[in-house]
Amino acid sequence: MMTGVTLCKPRKESKVSMEYIVNGSQAREIDRCSIQEIGIPSMVLMEKAAMSVASCIMAQADKKKDHILVVCGTGNNGGDGVAAARMLRDAGYIVSVLVLGQEEHCSEEMKQQISIARHLGVSVFWDNLTGETTFTETSFSEYSIIVDAIFGIGLSRDVTGVIADYINAINRSAADVLAVDIPSGISADTGAVLGTAVKATITVTFGHNKRGLVLYPGTEYAGQVVVTDIGFPEMVTERVMKQSQTFTYTKEDISVYFPNRKKRSNKGSYGRVVVIAGSKDMSGACYLSGEAAYRMGCGLVHIVTAQENAEVIRIKLPEAIVTGWSENVTGEQEADITAAIHKAAAVVIGPGLGQEAGAERLLDLVLQEAKKLPELPVVIDADGLNLLAKKRLYSTLGRQYVLTPHLREMSRLSGKSVQEIADDMTSAVMGQQAGATIVLKDARTLVSDGDWLYINLSGNSALSTGGSGDVLSGMIGGLLAQGCTQRTAATLAVYMHGLTADQYCESAPPHCMLARDILEMIPKIGGNS
Template sequence: MKKLVNSNQMKKIDSYSIETIGIPSLVLMENAANQVVTTMQKNITKEDIILVICGSGNNGGDGLAIARILLNLGYQVDVFFAGKEASMTEETHKQMTIIENLDMVIWNAIDEINFANYTILVDALVGIGLSEKLTDAYKQIVEKMNHHEGSIYAVDMPTGISADDGKIMGIAVKADYTITFGHHKIGQVLFPGSDYCGKLIVSDIGFPPVAMDSIHSKYYSYDKKDLEKLPKRKAYSNKGTFGRVLVIAGSENMSGAAYLSAKAAFRTGAGFVEILTTESNRSIIQTQIPEAVLTTYNPEQLNEEKEKIKKSVQQADTVVIGPGIGVSKESHQLLDLVTLYVEPPVVYDADAINLISEYYNTFPLLRNNTCSRLNEFSNTLPPYSIITPHLKELARLMDKDVRELQDNLLDTADRCANDSKLIYAIKDARTIVTHKDDRYINHSGNSGMATAGTGDVLTGIIAGLLAQGLEPFEAAKMAVYIHGLAGDYAASQKNEYSLIATDIIEALGEVMK
């Protein structure tokens, strides 16, 4: 598990280490500088000409120490001090004094520098101390850096990216490598920040574990070690041991969603998968996925199909409803029936969410009233249900503009989780899974996964894990994580352009080993 922190939390860890434990700030700075140099040495040569660009805060202090260590090791290195002398921290002052006693070129004005003379840039302008949009003077420097052709190593944060939410504060350095200290920052995982980091390396610079653990963060990601949380397979088992999933999906001319969800549930390990879909999908589903049990209904005669639907719902350990069911009157009737008969956990996806949003729109009191809509939603769905909207679906549910949600992703997650008994997997380039005070930010996956059907696959994976007994919040987080890992594996076998939803299903076997 990777704890994700914001700048304030990281500063608290810094000051706990320095003030409570007594580690001198300069020791941490030296460790930080050494870690950056160690990373650089994997790629640079003595032929490279390096420019270290420093601000006046401690990020700049790191930069000055990096320049000194590189010089001691025999590299060709110059310094550009872009900060203000008056706002230099004590540590940065000390580093500057050392640098001035060495035989180094120190530039002070951008117009004097020919960036083309350098093959490598080190960005030590601003780190986690970024407070607002970059000043014009720094903006000009960042523009020059981004036009430079060589590699850029960012110290702790690419200058201009907010460590708190990954937003670009006016303009930001597009780094090739970012070496960050202690913990991942939230802004390095969320977009666009994640893109600006390039390859992200998290370095231990000697913060004691007690300092690292001194703050609680509600934000975290999973890494490969978390795969241990996957349900264990019992040797003494039969198909009943691994649960029964009911996938209620598809409508006339829409069979793909049911197929993808059901197949993903199987590949995730569900023992039994039943598909409940319209009669018109019978032959195609039977051909596509003979392993599944098929139950069909006639949407025009739902009243006569009630008992059949009730039986399927009540037999299942886990029910998925929504993919491709459409937003017709009949689909709404089906949704009502299922919600009436079902026992949690339930996964509500796609059109199931759209149907409820449309229904809310018929009540004037629920128009433009996100809070009441979310409360109503939490009160009417079975507790611990998992809701898997992409941002457009969530915008419909909340009666908000999609851009507003996207620009305030962390606030959006808070609004969904507040006082809610539900679990939301908010699907975006970085999916956030929320429940009560926990925010899981997913760090696996790639742009190739932004293609039709990948949401249906995720739904099936969640259902597969639920059916095997993972509790709902864990199942949602783990499913989002392995869905992304499978997407990454599939992209590595093909490429991000060619990836399609079924490739993710086929890659599940590889990543769940």
């Protein structure tokens, strides 16, 4: 039996390993260009894909004990499966093929693979989907490994009828399941379940990771995802992805994108962050955001908070400058805060701010002064977003802004329901037309300014704790103050924020993590000297 998580190893990464994640149309275009424009034969790519599938199975399957069934559709995904079955049989494994559909409807490559398999004695069963079959659900009990090669990345309709019955039968079986490229029934674009879908132990995907394999719920159906190189030329990928880049980070990217420290420098070399946060009795939010900015390397943090919090913050974070504001925000206080904004390299507003008149006036002040300072990056989080939603200003904020909503805050900002946003987070995060960078926080956080998309693969449920978002806002602000672009600051902070949880959970259970633990983990996950 396959063991799932130890089945095979992902490919080795290069030093600079920002990775592309493709949607269905991009994957098909890379395939088309490689075949039709570059001249790589389709059967060559298919053979390489099949070998990667067969190799993963060979890494763990027992030749004497395991019985393998490859369930195929009539397209090229099925061709990959038939070719893998032939390779497994040639290596001495016990393997059979079940094709769902009629032979005359098979793609040309699939017909060639069937012909080769027959000549080599591979057992091939057929269900022509008209009710005539010698294969029943009880037959699945004979197999310890099932390979899903029914549908590939081109599926756009709901799976129904006999094929849906087969998928459900695969899911009810006790076998380990390996999906070819993507689990059948999962949208390659959104990760949505199209009617029903195969729940795989492992997915071997070709060339590049797919959106549908990393977005929910698709990621829960994919199991362990292994990305294999089958020979797509890099120049083709770069050309296809140039128009709409979707990417993620790996640990090696921290040293590439994190700001460098200068040997001859002072606190002024690394920027000042103004954190406007914390209503009365909400001192924790501004403390967490402020310390996070410091932990990311900014030179100075100036916290603007309710005057009731001022003494607490001076004790908790003595490194910070602290300015208090009263409920009505006096003219003198407004002048002081305005002066602080004009000295800032980045502003963070919103954590624990509340939505009273004083908080609203502070947001108005930031928006007003930001118009005068178009190069000043501004992060709006939490209550700042709720106030922004009331003002209906979401669609007007341009490229100097970074907004960090969770799904419910995004619902208030955009006017869409939480379910609509959850069902298609990509469209939601890329739908703000004025150019602001949106950090849409969820189990799979997405970041975009409408021209590109970052999908975060770090982090876990340990981050589902009060104050976690406050820390993230400060992390983004700390990077912005050091000169990072909105794109780099938002994506790198999100990635590192997730890594703190991953590292924490190496030695403690996720339910124990507190927001202040994130602060303590930041120095342990890297940066630049």
